[in-house]
Amino acid sequence: MHGDLVLRKQVELAALQSSDSKTRRLFILADGKKSLEQLYQLCGFNEAQGASIVEALMGVGAIGVVGNTAQDPGQGVVISDDIVKKIVGEMANYVGPIATILVQRNARSGQVVTHEELNQIFVTLAENIEGDEDKQQFLAKVSGII
Numbered sequence: 001m002h003g004d005l006v007l008r009k010q011v012e013l014a015a016l017q018s019s020d021s022k023t024r025r026l027f028i029l030a031d032g033k034k035s036l037e038q039l040y041q042l043c044g045f046n047e048a049q050g051a052s053i054v055e056a057l058m059g060v061g062a063i064g065v066v067g068n069t070a071q072d073p074g075q076g077v078v079i080s081d082d083i084v085k086k087i088v089g090e091m092a093n094y095v096g097p098i099a100t101i102l103v104q105r106n107a108r109s110g111q112v113v114t115h116e117e118l119n120q121i122f123v124t125l126a127e128n129i130e131g132d133e134d135k136q137q138f139l140a141k142v143s144g145i146i
Helices: 021-029 036-043 047-059 081-106 115-126 132-142
Strands: 005-009 031-035 063-068
Touching: 005 036, 021 036, 021 047, 031 036, 036 047, 047 063, 063 081, 081 115, 081 132, 115 132
Parallel strands: none
Antiparallel strands: 005 031, 005 063
């Protein structure tokens, strides 16, 4: 896990199947604002312990990655659920409902990529759009998503 990832609850506390107090503590604190490192510190977890709990919570869909606190362009970008939805929305303007499948084949929520890799994903997606002008419009719109 990367300490600069930001996690958010995907379900309500009542839906959480775990009665483990450590798991519930981390889940409650996952507010979409705190970094993973901050969550570990607040919970008093070492990295291995915290990573195990986060992996279990992500595995059952209780929490998800929503961003990255790292702003250095040389570092990775986390593709969040929101980013995937925005890319699908833009792509759908040009290719219709198949946009969901095309985006899922190229970008997954939680995936960490460099800015260069993200731009390559956009170029790959644009190859599915007919017309050079439409391709350029798509690329211009998605480049502003991150």
